[in-house]
Amino acid sequence: MQQLLAGYATFRSKVFAQHSRHFAELAHGQEPEALFITCSDSRVMPEMITQCAPGQLLCCRNAGNLVPPPEETSSGVGATVEYAVRMLRVPNIIVCGHSDCGEMRALLDEGQLQDMCFLRAWLGHAGPMSRAFRGVMQDPRVWPVEERLHVLTELNVIAQLQSLRAHPTVARGLGRGSLHIHGWVYDIASGEVRSLDPATGSFRPLLLQPSEVETSVEEPMVA
Ligand SMILES: [Zn+2]
Numbered sequence: 001m002q003q004l005l006a007g008y009a010t011f012r013s014k015v016f017a018q019h020s021r022h023f024a025e026l027a028h029g030q031e032p033e034a035l036f037i038t039c040s041d042s043r044v045m046p047e048m049i050t051q052c053a054p055g056q057l058l059c060c061r062n063a064g065n066l067v068p069p070p071e072e073t074s075s076g077v078g079a080t081v082e083y084a085v086r087m088l089r090v091p092n093i094i095v096c097g098h099s100d101c102g103e104m105r106a107l108l109d110e111g112q113l114q115d116m117c118f119l120r121a122w123l124g125h126a127g128p129m130s131r132a133f134r135g136v137m138q139d140p141r142v143w144p145v146e147e148r149l150h151v152l153t154e155l156n157v158i159a160q161l162q163s164l165r166a167h168p169t170v171a172r173g174l175g176r177g178s179l180h181i182h183g184w185v186y187d188i189a190s191g192e193v194r195s196l197d198p199a200t201g202s203f204r205p206l207l208l209q210p211s212e213v214e215t216s217v218e219e220p221m222v223a
Pocket of ligand 1: 065098100
């Protein structure tokens with residue numbers, strides 16, 4: 001806890017002081033460029049990966065970066081999606097999975113979920129998890145576990161995008177062309193993001209060379 005308090009002290013004395021004008025502007029509203037749905041994993045930091053400042057990214061995080069279907073009207077994810085699209089008119093939604101995801105790993109060995117009723121129920125939204133597919137993914141003879149984890153992580157992002165498309169606000173935005181959705185997978189070890197190519201259904205590096213995009217990002221807000 002001491003580290004968190006020391007960090008807060010640094011934020012107040014240095015970071016906030018240095019960017020106080022930006023925070024004063026933000027006090028009256030937000031206009032984020034994207035809704036970023038990702039896992040709660042502590043190693044995945046959306047604002048760091050995208051070098052976004054406060055106000056630029058609306059994050060919705062949960063175990064396994066899941067998007068429950070629209071029938072689940074009390075879902076916090078559904079409420080955030082609706083708020084982001086209807087009220088804030090975000091032009092982009094990103095669903096981002098990641099390497100070494102504990103929730104995806106648990107799906108490969110459901111014995112881990114035996115005494116975890118909340119997580120087990122929540123992961124019912126992970127996909128694709130038909131009985132047949134589940135059997136294949138949990139069979140150690142099919143592929144080594146790390147390969148199965150990799151495949152499941154990508155397929156889960158694709159399944160969550162499908163669920164997202166079924167939400168009425170998203171469907172309307174996509175139909176009008178005012179909203180775009182993206183599937184990403186972030187690799188913790190390399191820092192690389194691979195993005196779903198809807199034409200082929202495969203994931204490719206988001207950027208072939210980071211230098212292909214002009215780096216005009218302002219200095220990040222770190223002490
Ligand atoms: Zn995760």
